[in-house]
Amino acid sequence: MPAIHSLPVEPATDDRADFLWTVRVYYEDTDAAGIVYYANYLKYFERCRTEWLRSLGFDQRQMAVAERLQFVVAGLSVQYLRPARLDDSLTIEATIVERARTYVVFSQRARRGAELLAAARVKVACVDTARLAPARLPAALVEHLRPQPVTSPA
Numbered sequence: 001m002p003a004i005h006s007l008p009v010e011p012a013t014d015d016r017a018d019f020l021w022t023v024r025v026y027y028e029d030t031d032a033a034g035i036v037y038y039a040n041y042l043k044y045f046e047r048c049r050t051e052w053l054r055s056l057g058f059d060q061r062q063m064a065v066a067e068r069l070q071f072v073v074a075g076l077s078v079q080y081l082r083p084a085r086l087d088d089s090l091t092i093e094a095t096i097v098e099r100a101r102t103y104v105v106f107s108q109r110a111r112r113g114a115e116l117l118a119a120a121r122v123k124v125a126c127v128d129t130a131r132l133a134p135a136r137l138p139a140a141l142v143e144h145l146r147p148q149p150v151t152s153p154a
Contacts, residue, residue, distance in 0.1 A: 017093035021048040025088045036084040045108045048092040075123035102134040
């Protein structure tokens with residue numbers, strides 16, 4: 001698998017996202033037309049979420065061994081709007097839009113400057129590594145998540 005070189009996650013500086021991660025598009029990320037291959041956006045989104053966890057002090061390998069927990073993508077919807085090209089600098093955004101006891105749903109975006117290139121909704125479930133069954137999110141992680149919005153009955 002090709003390496004994707006990047007900068008670390010940074011706290012968001014605006015209201016659009018909770019987490020930001022920057023990546024440069026390399027030749028290996030593109031197809032024959034010089035456009036980022038569609039599946040690489042999924043890699044960018046995954047790496048953004050991984051770097052966000054790492055920035056909070058969570059090591060996924062340690063969680064799998066010590067706590068028998070891992071995260072898996074349980075659902076995914078992506079819209080591709082504009083192409084990214086060789087040497088573009090992209091900002092990958094992640095915003096938590098839903099949270100339950102066993103999963104988190106992210107809204108993720110890939111931008112070149114202010115231009116939106118791709119958008120995704122990603123449901124990430126926490127599972128027990130031995131049973132591969134749903135497990136509660138680690139309490140220490142839940143403490144880092146912002147409170148769920150309260151919805152009033154219509």
